[in-house]
Amino acid sequence: MLAFSNEELCSPLDSVEIDEEARRKSFCKDPYKVICQDNPYLSNDFEMKHENKIEQMSYDYFYYVNKELLQRHGIDGLHEGNIHRIKELLKGCFPTRAEEEGICEKSIFQNSFTDDLYSFQEVQKEEFTKTIKKRIKEEYLYYYSQTMDYYGDKINSSFDSIKDLFHDAIKEEIQNLSLSDSKRSKILKNYKNILNKTEIIFSISDKELKKAANKMEESVLYNVLLDDCGEKFHLQNGAALYEREKKYIVICPRNFIELLKSPFESTFEINSSLLHIVAHELAHHVFPKHEKDNFIPREKIYKYALCLGGVYPRGESIAKRPHDYMEEAYCDYFANKVIERVISNKNLRTKDKIDLLQLTMRGLCFVGESKKHPRGRFRIKEMLYRHPKVFNSLKCYKENQNKIIESCHLEGRDILNLGF
Numbered sequence: 001m002l003a004f005s006n007e008e009l010c011s012p013l014d015s016v017e018i019d020e021e022a023r024r025k026s027f028c029k030d031p032y033k034v035i036c037q038d039n040p041y042l043s044n045d046f047e048m049k050h051e052n053k054i055e056q057m058s059y060d061y062f063y064y065v066n067k068e069l070l071q072r073h074g075i076d077g078l079h080e081g082n083i084h085r086i087k088e089l090l091k092g093c094f095p096t097r098a099e100e101e102g103i104c105e106k107s108i109f110q111n112s113f114t115d116d117l118y119s120f121q122e123v124q125k126e127e128f129t130k131t132i133k134k135r136i137k138e139e140y141l142y143y144y145s146q147t148m149d150y151y152g153d154k155i156n157s158s159f160d161s162i163k164d165l166f167h168d169a170i171k172e173e174i175q176n177l178s179l180s181d182s183k184r185s186k187i188l189k190n191y192k193n194i195l196n197k198t199e200i201i202f203s204i205s206d207k208e209l210k211k212a213a214n215k216m217e218e219s220v221l222y223n224v225l226l227d228d229c230g231e232k233f234h235l236q237n238g239a240a241l242y243e244r245e246k247k248y249i250v251i252c253p254r255n256f257i258e259l260l261k262s263p264f265e266s267t268f269e270i271n272s273s274l275l276h277i278v279a280h281e282l283a284h285h286v287f288p289k290h291e292k293d294n295f296i297p298r299e300k301i302y303k304y305a306l307c308l309g310g311v312y313p314r315g316e317s318i319a320k321r322p323h324d325y326m327e328e329a330y331c332d333y334f335a336n337k338v339i340e341r342v343i344s345n346k347n348l349r350t351k352d353k354i355d356l357l358q359l360t361m362r363g364l365c366f367v368g369e370s371k372k373h374p375r376g377r378f379r380i381k382e383m384l385y386r387h388p389k390v391f392n393s394l395k396c397y398k399e400n401q402n403k404i405i406e407s408c409h410l411e412g413r414d415i416l417n418l419g420f
């Protein structure tokens with residue numbers, strides 16, 4: 001049973017190698033296409049399945065507690081498509097029918113409250129349908145939080161390792177900046193201190209919200225999660241929050257939720273998905289905003305933004321208003337520095353490197369330019385691609401032999417593809 005013919009043993013291996021080289025080449029030729037067009041993690045299969053499952057769980061629960069009543073009215077199950085049937089039943093609440101039908105009695109739905117519905121005006125019945133929907137939404141949030149709690153340890157430990165990588169990346173960067181030794185150690189100490197005070201929040205479960213320093217910060221976090229992540233948690237956002245006691249980064253579950261149930265379910269997928277967004281949000285906390293002492297000097301960040309606008313392909317607003325884009329450019333710079341630390345690991349296969357980039361950058365695909373953020377395409381095709389160890393660990397100099405590729409950093413710019 002264990003014997004393979006030579007042919008069987010060799011050909012799959014060869015094809016893997018050929019495939020790896022082909023993927024490497026296509027990435028180096030057009031990184032945006034590989035990350036945003038030929039990316040299996042962006043396919044329809046990955047879209048919202050998990051959310052739909054959780055939504056159904058909340059309908060099922062509402063159905064279960066009101067089963068007897070709903071079955072009497074011929075509703076054998078609830079889902080997005082037939083929720084309107086409850087509304088139709090309520091429309092029929094007139095005094096004569098009320099008692100027979102049962103649907104119009106007080107507090108008829110187990111987990112909702114109302115007065116006699118048969119005496120309600122049309123508009124009030126409409127209002128009651130809304131309270132049912134609100135109730136179902138609460139169930140939804142409850143199931144969502146439970147799911148998040150279930151994977152909480154995995155996500156928290158992923159956050160801790162990204163925080164370590166981030167620390168090492170800033171340490172390396174600060175050492176390379178032209179600053180005095182005492183200035184360097186002051187900046188590093190400050191950054192370390194900030195990182196230690198930073199928590200990740202990705203769910204509104206009680207367990208997660210306990211990370212907040214106090215009740216007030218807890219309620220801020222709760223509201224930010226509900227506002228920024230969308231009512232079904234369907235938005236792939238992240239945010240940095242500067243509260244008094246602690247600092248937080250909010251990472252919407254949509255950044256990784258679909259990976260939790262996939263056959264690819266593994267630490268690699270979750271870590272990779274969180275890499276760019278977590279590092280980017282962490283960097284917001286160490287950006288010299290109001291306080292400027294003990295931070296990387298703003299002049300260096302300004303020079304970096306100026307370089308991005310001037311050296312990388314023009315036509316982006318960063319070329320006209322580098323000052324406005326400083327903070328976001330700085331955050332991407334450190335996110336890319338964290339990515340390059342992982343990607344330059346010699347034990348990683350080409351396939352893993354490209355999978356990692358597809359997972360971690362997919363949230364930026366199709367994102368347009370804003371007043372502060374360059375376009376997603378620019379952030380992938382230029383800023384990520386030209387990061388030295390990303391470019392070199394995928395040997396992209398091979399595909400760029402006839403042109404000079406320059407790379408911007410906080411101290412100026414370098415040529416990437418010479419000297420190999």
Ligand SMILES: [Zn+2]
Pocket residue numbers: 280284328331
């Ligand atoms: Zn940002």
